Amino acid sequence: MIQPLVPRLAIIGAGLIGSSLARAAREKHLAGTLVVADADPAVCERVRQLGFADMVTVDAAEAAEGSDIVVVAVPVGASGKVAEVVGPRLKPGAILSDVGSVKGFVVEAMAPHVPAHAHLIPAHPVAGTEFSGPDAGFATLFENRWCIVTPPEGAAPEAVARIVALWRAAGANVETMSAQHHDLVLAITSHVPHLIAYNIVGTAAHLEETLTSEVIKFSAGGFRDFTRIASSDPTMWRDVFLTNREAVLEMLGRFTEDLTALQRAIRYGDGDALFEHFARTRAIRRSIIEQGQETAAPDFGRRAAEKPKHEDS
Amino acid sequence: MIQPLVPRLAIIGAGLIGSSLARAAREKHLAGTLVVADADPAVCERVRQLGFADMVTVDAAEAAEGSDIVVVAVPVGASGKVAEVVGPRLKPGAILSDVGSVKGFVVEAMAPHVPAHAHLIPAHPVAGTEFSGPDAGFATLFENRWCIVTPPEGAAPEAVARIVALWRAAGANVETMSAQHHDLVLAITSHVPHLIAYNIVGTAAHLEETLTSEVIKFSAGGFRDFTRIASSDPTMWRDVFLTNREAVLEMLGRFTEDLTALQRAIRYGDGDALFEHFARTRAIRRSIIEQGQETAAPDFGRRAAEKPKHEDS
Ligand SMILES: NC(=O)c1ccc[n+]([C@@H]2O[C@H](COP(=O)([O-])OP(=O)(O)OC[C@H]3O[C@@H](n4cnc5c(N)ncnc54)[C@H](OP(=O)(O)O)[C@@H]3O)[C@@H](O)[C@H]2O)c1
Numbered sequence: 265m266i267q268p269l270v271p272r273l274a275i276i277g278a279g280l281i282g283s284s285l286a287r288a289a290r291e292k293h294l295a296g297t298l299v300v301a302d303a304d305p306a307v308c309e310r311v312r313q314l315g316f317a318d319m320v321t322v323d324a325a326e327a328a329e330g331s332d333i334v335v336v337a338v339p340v341g342a343s344g345k346v347a348e349v350v351g352p353r354l355k356p357g358a359i360l361s362d363v364g365s366v367k368g369f370v371v372e373a374m375a376p377h378v379p380a381h382a383h384l385i386p387a388h389p390v391a392g393t394e395f396s397g398p399d400a401g402f403a404t405l406f407e408n409r410w411c412i413v414t415p416p417e418g419a420a421p422e423a424v425a426r427i428v429a430l431w432r433a434a435g436a437n438v439e440t441m442s443a444q445h446h447d448l449v450l451a452i453t454s455h456v457p458h459l460i461a462y463n464i465v466g467t468a469a470h471l472e473e474t475l476t477s478e479v480i481k482f483s484a485g486g487f488r489d490f491t492r493i494a495s496s497d498p499t500m501w502r503d504v505f506l507t508n509r510e511a512v513l514e515m516l517g518r519f520t521e522d523l524t525a526l527q528r529a530i531r532y533g534d535g536d537a538l539f540e541h542f543a544r545t546r547a548i549r550r551s552i553i554e555q556g557q558e559t560a561a562p563d564f565g566r567r568a569a570e571k572p573k574h575e576d577s
Numbered sequence: 578m579i580q581p582l583v584p585r586l587a588i589i590g591a592g593l594i595g596s597s598l599a600r601a602a603r604e605k606h607l608a609g610t611l612v613v614a615d616a617d618p619a620v621c622e623r624v625r626q627l628g629f630a631d632m633v634t635v636d637a638a639e640a641a642e643g644s645d646i647v648v649v650a651v652p653v654g655a656s657g658k659v660a661e662v663v664g665p666r667l668k669p670g671a672i673l674s675d676v677g678s679v680k681g682f683v684v685e686a687m688a689p690h691v692p693a694h695a696h697l698i699p700a701h702p703v704a705g706t707e708f709s710g711p712d713a714g715f716a717t718l719f720e721n722r723w724c725i726v727t728p729p730e731g732a733a734p735e736a737v738a739r740i741v742a743l744w745r746a747a748g749a750n751v752e753t754m755s756a757q758h759h760d761l762v763l764a765i766t767s768h769v770p771h772l773i774a775y776n777i778v779g780t781a782a783h784l785e786e787t788l789t790s791e792v793i794k795f796s797a798g799g800f801r802d803f804t805r806i807a808s809s810d811p812t813m814w815r816d817v818f819l820t821n822r823e824a825v826l827e828m829l830g831r832f833t834e835d836l837t838a839l840q841r842a843i844r845y846g847d848g849d850a851l852f853e854h855f856a857r858t859r860a861i862r863r864s865i866i867e868q869g870q871e872t873a874a875p876d877f878g879r880r881a882a883e884k885p886k887h888e889d890s
């Protein structure tokens with residue numbers, strides 16, 4: 265029999281990301297033993313029903329005990345607490361990792377709890393959907409998506425290599441960078457986009473009631489595109505904004521400056537400035553599609569997924 | 578033989594919207610004769626090849642001559658010019674209509690050219706994709722989408738009824754309202770969303786070059802959702818912002834106020850305010866899905882549409 269990539273793999277937190285990693289590990293036989301822990305007994309029960317783990321427990325410490333790799337997949341704000349519980353149980357040579365959307369904070373919160381005989385190698389798979397919980401996960405979530413690994417200074421190369429290998433085996437492409445750089449890049453590729461999506465949906469919700477119902481009705485004009493990411497998990501996103509404050513405020517500042525310029529162009533009827541701006545942004549989408557990170561199908565290919573309901577008014 | 582809904586239908590402008598209406602009319606036998614005009618000879622040639630019109634011409638006046646309904650489907654800024662050419666050729670009882678994304682301006686621009694013996698009944702199908710031109714159109718574009726008809730005060734009810742019937746026959750649900758109200762509702766459901774999408778993609782494009790390439794790479798974190806509508810036609814959108822200035826500035830002001838509040842919550846670490854905001858916006862998406870205006874599939878159902886390309890790094 266071939267030796268599995270990870271003799272004993274523990275995943276703490278069985279939500280969208282944790283359960284997707286567990287499913288991928290199960291399907292691709294990446295772990296000799298796959299242990300899943302979740303603080304919520306109901307989630308544990310559901311994981312047992314779904315059957316993608318060898319062992320399920322509410323006790324993160326028990327899951328970590330004897331594991332070669334422990335992946336923490338809980339909201340960023342809870343990662344320090346989990347590390348506190350898990351750290352003392354890590355065996356010599358074990359690797360503690362995570363999947364959090366913010367990396368600088370996670371290192372600060374987790375590192376103090378990692379014993380000298382173990383390794384902390386944080387990671388962030390840049391893949392997800394607007395759903396959460398163990399039922400939302402699926403084994404192919406990471407296929408052809410990027411996973412960013414942020415080894416702390418002086419990290420053991422062989423430990424980094426094992427985390428890189430795990431994510432490659434789960435289907436992802438892997439990039440390494442510093443936690444600080446990660447947090448800046450993600451502020452503009454993910455955190456600020458989520459913030460402005462949450463914001464415009466909020467603005468619409470604050471309108472007079474009749475207007476809000478019209479926003480829902482006529483949302484196919486563009487608005488509905490924003491509602492997808494604005495329906496993501498509130499706990500996860502609260503934690504992201506609380507823990508990546510600096511980089512988010514920096515990128516938000518740039519966004520607002522640029523928006524002010526567009527607003528002026530509208531106010532003063534500067535059609536050339538508007539045209540020039542609108543013509544430049546197409547190239548970015550083209551590159552994203554060329555790099556296989558987006559579909560070229562019109563409307564995200566929504567029509568294939570939709571089941572049209574006919575209603576007459 | 579059953580009498581077609583429109584004995585002679587002319588469509589001026591054979592882009593995404595014009596060619597979609599022409600295709601729907603053709604498939605559903607809505608017109609006795611279907612005439613398509615476009616100012617661009619290359620577009621006319623392509624329409625001939627695609628074969629969805631009975632007659633194709635560069636001359637809008639010729640197309641209008643003898644037509645029962647003339648639908649102008651050009652960028653909003655060009656609608657006055659087209660009305661000037663077409664107006665004098667309208668036969669008694671003919672209806673001039675349009676599909677423009679702004680209605681107040683269109684009425685102002687077109688009305689002076691409509692003779693007393695004809696009717697001006699503007700309309701706006703709230704449906705589209707990020708593509709343009711005659712190849713982008715398809716017959717089912719308007720299925721289960723809304724079309725807003727904005728009859729000017731004192732419009733003849735039978736003329737309004739004919740335009741409503743045309744859009745219903747093309748698959749749309751129809752709502753009528755004033756041009757002014759339309760422009761306010763669309764500012765928040767479509768125009769401001771497009772503006773902020775164009776803006777965030779612009780902000781990303783302005784970053785240092787290496788950062789921009791990372792934005793493209795890691796766009797699956799949320800950013801790519803915005804690039805779809807930010808790749809829409811620059812001419813069309815320039816015209817929208819130039820012609821719906823008041824309502825756009827009003828809604829943009831509300832958006833910015835709300836964003837400032839979120840920014841403060843981030844700066845001062847007010848997790849409760851963030852959570853509360855993020856938890857409220859989900860209901861809006863749920864309503865949009867319930868009303869059949871959006872798919873419930875995760876990630877817009879992108880995975881079904883995607884053809885994953887594997888690249889290793
Ligand atoms: N969603 C995305 O698109 C995405 C993408 C990339 C990375 N991430 C990151 O992945 C992490 C998890 O996100 P997710 O979307 O998978 O979240 P999720 O679906 O909400 O799942 C999180 C799970 O962790 C459990 N949990 C919370 N605190 C815990 C603790 N102290 N000990 C053990 N389990 C605990 C939660 O249980 P309860 O039900 O009791 O809360 C829940 O079952 C976050 O750090 C997020 O930043 C998310």
Ligand SMILES: NC(=O)c1ccc[n+]([C@@H]2O[C@H](COP(=O)([O-])OP(=O)(O)OC[C@H]3O[C@@H](n4cnc5c(N)ncnc54)[C@H](OP(=O)(O)O)[C@@H]3O)[C@@H](O)[C@H]2O)c1
Binds near residue numbers: 591595703705709
């Ligand atoms: N795209 C959407 O999502 C959407 C949705 C609802 C409503 N609308 C509205 O629909 C209208 C058309 O948009 P579209 O997306 O169909 O645009 P499009 O694909 O760019 O097509 C517009 C067509 O009109 C032609 N044209 C321009 N000026 C003309 C003139 N003076 N006489 C005759 N033809 C002329 C253009 O030819 P050239 O190639 O020479 O420019 C082009 O072929 C706009 O008013 C827009 O606001 C658009």
